[in-house]
Amino acid sequence: MLHFYTPSFADKPLFPSYSKYFAYEYFFSYSVLWKEAIGLTICKTDTALYMHLDVDDCFLLPITDDLPKAIAELEAHCSESGQRFHLECVPSEQALELEKMGYTIEHVRALDDYLYESEKLIHLRGRKLQAKRNHISQFERNYTYSVRSLSTKEMRDECYTMASTTWVDTKNCNTKEIQDELRAMRLAFDNWDALGLVGMLVCVDHHLTAFTVGEIIDDQLAIVHFEKGDTSYIGIYSVINQLFCSQYLSDVKYVNRQEDAGVEGLRKAKLSYKPDLMVEKYRVTRQ
Numbered sequence: 001m002l003h004f005y006t007p008s009f010a011d012k013p014l015f016p017s018y019s020k021y022f023a024y025e026y027f028f029s030y031s032v033l034w035k036e037a038i039g040l041t042i043c044k045t046d047t048a049l050y051m052h053l054d055v056d057d058c059f060l061l062p063i064t065d066d067l068p069k070a071i072a073e074l075e076a077h078c079s080e081s082g083q084r085f086h087l088e089c090v091p092s093e094q095a096l097e098l099e100k101m102g103y104t105i106e107h108v109r110a111l112d113d114y115l116y117e118s119e120k121l122i123h124l125r126g127r128k129l130q131a132k133r134n135h136i137s138q139f140e141r142n143y144t145y146s147v148r149s150l151s152t153k154e155m156r157d158e159c160y161t162m163a164s165t166t167w168v169d170t171k172n173c174n175t176k177e178i179q180d181e182l183r184a185m186r187l188a189f190d191n192w193d194a195l196g197l198v199g200m201l202v203c204v205d206h207h208l209t210a211f212t213v214g215e216i217i218d219d220q221l222a223i224v225h226f227e228k229g230d231t232s233y234i235g236i237y238s239v240i241n242q243l244f245c246s247q248y249l250s251d252v253k254y255v256n257r258q259e260d261a262g263v264e265g266l267r268k269a270k271l272s273y274k275p276d277l278m279v280e281k282y283r284v285t286r287q
Contacts, residue, residue, distance in 0.1 A: 002045065026060070038055045048066075110262030212240050
């Protein structure tokens with residue numbers, strides 16, 4: 001039977017150090033930032049790295065080079081332990097392989113990750129992205145602003161304060177999801193160097209108006225973990241998105257801006273940037 005435990009920084013070498021998958025759940029930073037919110041535990045064997053989410057009583061795709069062997073090992077564990085065999089967030093390539101092995105797969109659109117070519121986010125060329133260019137031009141005409149790297153603890157603390165006050169105030173609610181995100185953000189700021197994060201902030205007249213936090217996996221993939229802005233400054237999100245990509249991600253092919261969680265406004269915003277690739281994710285169960 002597999003034995004699961006809460007991951008720590010000692011477990012970082014167990015996770016992919018390159019873009020083996022494009023889905024962001026399969027990188028070490030996800031296990032650190034969200035383990036409390038989702039009750040994530042892991043188990044490493046000679047065959048695979050297994051991840052279980054208590055919040056949904058499910059497993060993620062085993063990280064392995066031998067999927068049939070890993071699934072057999074996981075099936076044996078479920079049979080012996082009584083846990084249900086249920087996988088979430090399985091990328092399409094592996095989901096189709098599991099379907100051929102006799103499992104039932106179901107596409108979960110709300111969990112699909114949005115990927116954009118960094119070159120597109122930097123230059124915003126073409127008629128379809130004209131509105132984004134207009135937002136940036138309007139911002140630059142209306143405001144005097146400066147850009148800084150999140151290079152110090154003091155800057156990151158200021159960003160957290162902004163997120164937990166100004167940004168939360170715009171939501172007009174204080175849900176578990178918001179508190180989970182703030183907790184993950186706090187973990188990111190407190191473990192900045194260990195997680196290898198990069199970030200920047202935008203100030204208008206010395207007032208913090210937006211910040212973003214990301215991670216460069218390799219030359220194929222970067223992940224945007226957090227992006228918060230004060231929407232009273234028109235165009236702020238278009239500005240920080242473009243500036244972050246141009247200053248930090250220009251050598252990366254794809255930028256993963258995560259899923260929309262089925263939130264209509266978030267989906268509309270992500271689609272407005274015309275994603276170049278959707279990382280489709282599937283639910284996998286027994287037939």
